[in-house]
Amino acid sequence: KAGVTQTPRYLIKTRGQQVTLSCSPISGHRSVSWYQQTPGQGLQFLFEYFSETQRNKGNFPGRFSGRQFSNSRSEMNVSTLELGDSALYLCASSLASGGNEQFFGPGTRLTVL
Amino acid sequence: DAKTTQPNSMESNEEEPVHLPCNHSTISGTDYIHWYRQLPSQGPEYVIHGLTSNVNNRMASLAIAEDRKSSTLILHRATLRDAAVYYCILPTQGGSEKLVFGKGTKLTVNP
Numbered sequence: 387k388a389g390v391t392q393t394p395r396y397l398i399k400t401r402g403q404q405v406t407l408s409c410s411p412i413s414g415h416r417s418v419s420w421y422q423q424t425p426g427q428g429l430q431f432l433f434e435y436f437s438e439t440q441r442n443k444g445n446f447p448g449r450f451s452g453r454q455f456s457n458s459r460s461e462m463n464v465s466t467l468e469l470g471d472s473a474l475y476l477c478a479s480s481l482a483s484g485g486n487e488q489f490f491g492p493g494t495r496l497t498v499l
Numbered sequence: 500d501a502k503t504t505q506p507n508s509m510e511s512n513e514e515e516p517v518h519l520p521c522n523h524s525t526i527s528g529t530d531y532i533h534w535y536r537q538l539p540s541q542g543p544e545y546v547i548h549g550l551t552s553n554v555n556n557r558m559a560s561l562a563i564a565e566d567r568k569s570s571t572l573i574l575h576r577a578t579l580r581d582a583a584v585y586y587c588i589l590p591t592q593g594g595s596e597k598l599v600f601g602k603g604t605k606l607t608v609n610p
Contacts, residue, residue: 390542417596429543429586429600442595476542480596487533488596490542 388412390479390491398497404465407494411458411479417441418460419488420452423474432475435460436482464496472498503587508605511577519572519604521587526567533590533598534561534572536583543586543600546572582608 391410399405411418420432431444435454452462458479464471474495478488504522511517523532533548547554547561549570554561560573574581586603590596 419596419598428602431597431599434596436596442591442597478542478596478598482596486596487545487548488598490544493542
């Protein structure tokens with residue numbers, strides 16, 4: 387069974403630009419969650435999508451958004467990039483039937499210059 | 500979100516057992532205890548989870564205190580590949596897959 391895949395793996399953008407990151411969950415998994423990891427703040431929950439609906443949202447500004455498609459693939463978008471958005475963005479998928487393990491992808495390393 | 504407390508770092512020698520503690524004194528009766536680890540330059544990976552009874556799998560064992568206010572992840576024979584940050588998490592209840600990560604315990608394994 388293929389794992390969670392994220393594209394691209396590395397990305398360099400400049401301040402003010404926007405970026406779209408993609409996540410393909412494990413086949414059959416209906417929940418996709420996104421996390422931001424920085425050296426200062428650690429791993430922080432961004433949002434979770436289940437059946438194309440946002441089910442939970444972390445404490446991030448509205449510049450961070452996401453969506454989920456009918457095949458469970460998910461994208462997250464960050465608009466008007468700031469230097470502080472430089473981070474590793476991780477996607478995780480699960481069966482979402484309660485108490486299940488989550489499977490993380492390798493992440494997308496975003497650098498904002 | 501229920502809070503967990505872990506030591507910042509621990510050290511072990513290769514092929515020796517490692518006991519990683521976690522305190523969760525505010526745990527509720529329905530909270531599962533999950534452990535994840537993050538190897539260098541990788542995303543986190545699930546290790547084990549349990550509710551009340553001790554649990555074993557191919558990676559580790561989880562020992563849960565009788566009052567459930569603490570737990571211990573046990574690596575029976577540490578290898579260099581076990582060097583990672585280990586996170587003890589009480590997943591959010593109520594229909595969400597959200598995980599709240601603390602700072603975890605950085606495990607160093609010496610050859």
